[in-house]
Amino acid sequence: MKPRERGDGWELHRGDCLGVAAGLEPSSFALIYIDPPFFTGARRSGERGAYGDAWGNDVARYTDHIGERIAAMKPLLHERGSILVHLDWRAVHYVKVRCDAIFGANRFMNEIVWSYNSGGGSKKRYGRKHDTILWYGAGPNPVFNADAARVPYDAVIAKKRAHLFHERGKVSGDVLDVSRPPNHAKEWVGWPDQKPLALLDRLVRVHTNEGDRVGDFFCGSGTTLVAAVAAGRSAVGADISEDALRVSAERLAGAGR
Numbered sequence: 001m002k003p004r005e006r007g008d009g010w011e012l013h014r015g016d017c018l019g020v021a022a023g024l025e026p027s028s029f030a031l032i033y034i035d036p037p038f039f040t041g042a043r044r045s046g047e048r049g050a051y052g053d054a055w056g057n058d059v060a061r062y063t064d065h066i067g068e069r070i071a072a073m074k075p076l077l078h079e080r081g082s083i084l085v086h087l088d089w090r091a092v093h094y095v096k097v098r099c100d101a102i103f104g105a106n107r108f109m110n111e112i113v114w115s116y117n118s119g120g121g122s123k124k125r126y127g128r129k130h131d132t133i134l135w136y137g138a139g140p141n142p143v144f145n146a147d148a149a150r151v152p153y154d155a156v157i158a159k160k161r162a163h164l165f166h167e168r169g170k171v172s173g174d175v176l177d178v179s180r181p182p183n184h185a186k187e188w189v190g191w192p193d194q195k196p197l198a199l200l201d202r203l204v205r206v207h208t209n210e211g212d213r214v215g216d217f218f219c220g221s222g223t224t225l226v227a228a229v230a231a232g233r234s235a236v237g238a239d240i241s242e243d244a245l246r247v248s249a250e251r252l253a254g255a256g257r
């Protein structure tokens with residue numbers, strides 16, 4: 001399939017990811033990360049673009065739509081590849097059941113929680129301060145670079161016991177604490193529901209090796225693609241929105257290899 005635009009280590013495709021996925025080379029991706037509309041029931045708009053997320057409150061229609069696209073992406077993964085499906089409290093449970101049917105419940109590796117703890121709270125319930133990322137392996141042994149998943153130990157380690165601990169910290173639990181970048185941050189380009197580069201950088205490094213191919217077929221402003229290229233991977237993006245591809249291309253041009 002001919003990309004709409006390409007650069008050093010990246011290419012962008014315009015269109016519904018269902019059709020885009022059908023035209024890409026099978027078994028060629030180490031990681032597919034997707035951050036589709038979350039079933040918010042409203043059009044999402046930001047400074048640089050907008051996208052639809054209204055489903056007439058029909059979660060079955062939404063789940064069929066997303067599930068069909070995830071199923072089309074499955075053949076693109078190589079045997080040690082992974083897919084990460086980023087959603088939130090609204091529909092993640094429905095999509096989890098669908099993904100179990102697509103990949104097999106035994107291929108479910110982790111329910112990764114992205115905890116961001118920013119913004120205001122609620123006086124009526126606990127603040128909704130996390131998203132959920134479902135991780136499935138294409139096979140039984142997906143790439144997991146434990147050293148890239150290390151975080152500092154919680155406790156202070158006494159010098160005489162230091163040899164018992166890893167110098168770069170412990171392998172993280174399944175809750176990833178990553179702040180949302182403030183609106184004045186350099187990486188913030190104003191795409192609706194744009195994700196932090198630090199989150200995607202971590203996921204790319206943990207789930208792939210240098211030179212691997214990373215895909216994001218709901219790429220929005222291209223955060224995954226920028227993280228992948230900056231980490232020495234190649235990146236394939238797709239989005240239905242022309243504005244998204246324009247923003248992604250601008251960001252990728254500055255990402256460098």
Ligand SMILES: C[S@@+](CC[C@H](N)C(=O)[O-])C[C@H]1O[C@@H](n2cnc3c(N)ncnc32)[C@H](O)[C@@H]1O
Pocket residue numbers: 015016017018035036037050051191192193194195196217218219220221222223224238239240241244
């Ligand atoms: C939540 S945003 C992605 C944000 C992105 N992760 C970022 O950091 O900027 C979802 C994107 O999915 C795109 N989209 C919606 N339906 C699509 C489809 N069927 N195929 C491809 N892209 C789609 C929208 O245009 C939107 O850019």
